[in-house]
Amino acid sequence: MKGLRIVIPETLQPEMLDRVHDGHMGITKCRLRAQQSVWWLGLSTQIAKLVAQSEVCTKCQPCHPEPMMATELPKRPWQKVGADMLDWKNDTYLLVVDYYSRYIGIAKTPITTSAGVINGLKSIFSRQGVAEVLVTDNAPQFSASSFSAFAAEYDFIHVTSSPYHAQSNGEAERAVKTVMGLLKKNNYPYRALLAYRVTPLHHGPSPAELLMGRRLRSPLPVSPAQLKPRWPNRKAFAERDKRLKQTQTGDFNRRHRAKERPELTEGQCVWITNSKTPSIVLRKADAPRSYVVDTGSEEVRSNKTHLRALPDLPATQTEATENAQKEGEGERMLTEPQARPKRDVKIILQVVVSLQQFDHGGLIHAVSSEQVMLRS
Numbered sequence: 001m002k003g004l005r006i007v008i009p010e011t012l013q014p015e016m017l018d019r020v021h022d023g024h025m026g027i028t029k030c031r032l033r034a035q036q037s038v039w040w041l042g043l044s045t046q047i048a049k050l051v052a053q054s055e056v057c058t059k060c061q062p063c064h065p066e067p068m069m070a071t072e073l074p075k076r077p078w079q080k081v082g083a084d085m086l087d088w089k090n091d092t093y094l095l096v097v098d099y100y101s102r103y104i105g106i107a108k109t110p111i112t113t114s115a116g117v118i119n120g121l122k123s124i125f126s127r128q129g130v131a132e133v134l135v136t137d138n139a140p141q142f143s144a145s146s147f148s149a150f151a152a153e154y155d156f157i158h159v160t161s162s163p164y165h166a167q168s169n170g171e172a173e174r175a176v177k178t179v180m181g182l183l184k185k186n187n188y189p190y191r192a193l194l195a196y197r198v199t200p201l202h203h204g205p206s207p208a209e210l211l212m213g214r215r216l217r218s219p220l221p222v223s224p225a226q227l228k229p230r231w232p233n234r235k236a237f238a239e240r241d242k243r244l245k246q247t248q249t250g251d252f253n254r255r256h257r258a259k260e261r262p263e264l265t266e267g268q269c270v271w272i273t274n275s276k277t278p279s280i281v282l283r284k285a286d287a288p289r290s291y292v293v294d295t296g297s298e299e300v301r302s303n304k305t306h307l308r309a310l311p312d313l314p315a316t317q318t319e320a321t322e323n324a325q326k327e328g329e330g331e332r333m334l335t336e337p338q339a340r341p342k343r344d345v346k347i348i349l350q351v352v353v354s355l356q357q358f359d360h361g362g363l364i365h366a367v368s369s370e371q372v373m374l375r376s
């Protein structure tokens, strides 16, 4: 026994390892189970290796998101904008949000095809100017060839986020939530939008001031002096924005136990967790953490968060073993102090036996009492 755990002889270890793995419960659970029943030297590492090589366990690994990357504040207003669609009362709207000022523009799109979206964007761009960069998700309206033709014609860069990975289009997603909240609570959508645009952000001036350098007049009376054009302190705003984003990303990463997954390599077999299909990594996509993978029937883009490296490939195994060793350290720290003396005893006893042959009285006596102590 080792404490309350049964020490398993080497010949039975593979079978016991299999039994520990019953139910494919992943590294942590398998280790917890083993801790209640069996022990042998290296068990923890062997569990990690077995689980890493288990296809069932790999496919079902929990989906901890990647650490959130703070989006940098653009240098100028309306330089980089995000767009998304929103449905309200049987109508579809195009929403555009400025990454700098958080100013939100919406346009009703009578048709939800890319022609409708393009028309909505033209209307918004005619008021605020054409942004340099437009970020959208991969909705069909944004991925049609007519949309790339429009981007070329209007001379802006179109960046798409990874499919099913809303986090990378976070600014637009947040704006959609804001607007939906406004629309649900108000019978006068335009007044509600105006209220949003003239209300200071909680870390700086109002979206309207940040975008246009002036406060907008609204039904709430203000002194005319307040309406004089005046640029807010943009340097101070940039600093507050940076601090806010640092806090937000830190909170997110802690709350979701975000973990950066290792990069994947070309030709690696992966499991797409949201579509539950096996596929092969073709190449890295342009966007960070994104890969183009071949599912056998089509090429799709997917974020690393949704890709699990499948076992039986050199890269996966090395990485899994490394992780296992790292994770195993905690347990080894507990087991080693007890495991080591046993080996030390064996060595000391051998030394004693060797020394006794030379019969150096005092020394042997001293070593012998040590031996008795160790034996007890």
Ligand SMILES: [Zn+2]
Binding pocket: 021, 024, 025, 026, 051, 054, 055, 056, 057, 058
């Ligand atoms: Zn398994």
